[in-house]
Amino acid sequence: RIANREGTVLAASSGTRWEPALSSLEQRSVRVPDSIDHPIFETLRNENPEQNVRMVHALLGRGVVVQVFHGLHDSEHLLAEVFYVFLGVQVLLLIMAVAGTWYAIGRTMAGVRAVTHAALDIEAGDLRRRVSIGRGGREIRELADAFNKMLDKVAALVGALKQVSD
Numbered sequence: 001r002i003a004n005r006e007g008t009v010l011a012a013s014s015g016t017r018w019e020p021a022l023s024s025l026e027q028r029s030v031r032v033p034d035s036i037d038h039p040i041f042e043t044l045r046n047e048n049p050e051q052n053v054r055m056v057h058a059l060l061g062r063g064v065v066v067q068v069f070h071g072l073h074d075s076e077h078l079l080a081e082v083f084y085v086f087l088g089v090q091v092l093l094l095i096m097a098v099a100g101t102w103y104a105i106g107r108t109m110a111g112v113r114a115v116t117h118a119a120l121d122i123e124a125g126d127l128r129r130r131v132s133i134g135r136g137g138r139e140i141r142e143l144a145d146a147f148n149k150m151l152d153k154v155a156a157l158v159g160a161l162k163q164v165s166d
């Protein structure tokens with residue numbers, strides 16, 4: 001619609017779509033801001049969310065103000081749908097992150113478990129037992145190699161001790 005600075009409506013298009021929203025907000029929607037040297041945006045909210053509208057006031061010149069309305073129901077509905085899609089994607093990504101982390105930790109800990117089982121076998125008296133790491137991180141392979149070298153030295157010392165004691 002087009003209004004003068006006093007707020008008198010000079011011309012208006014058919015606003016049947018937002019007429020219910022404007023009827024309860026008529027005074028606010030017709031009122032033209034005192035200083036309108038640049039476009040002013042307002043959101044007019046009503047008790048019924050389907051009747052919310054966005055409005056812009058712009059000075060056309062010589063005290064003539066244009067007011068343009070846009071219904072927000074479709075925009076708010078779309079925003080709600082986008083929110084639920086975004087939320088679903090976030091939940092899916094969280095599940096994938098947890099599963100990936102679980103898998104990576106399991107692979108990493110497999111080498112530690114192999115070293116632990118070898119240590120338990122050695123504690124039970126099997127000095128010939130060695131740690132074998134097929135696929136593992138560099139650190140786990142280095143730990144297994146150091147553990148196996150230590151076992152070689154312990155086995156050599158125990159062998160030498162047996163020879164001396166015989």
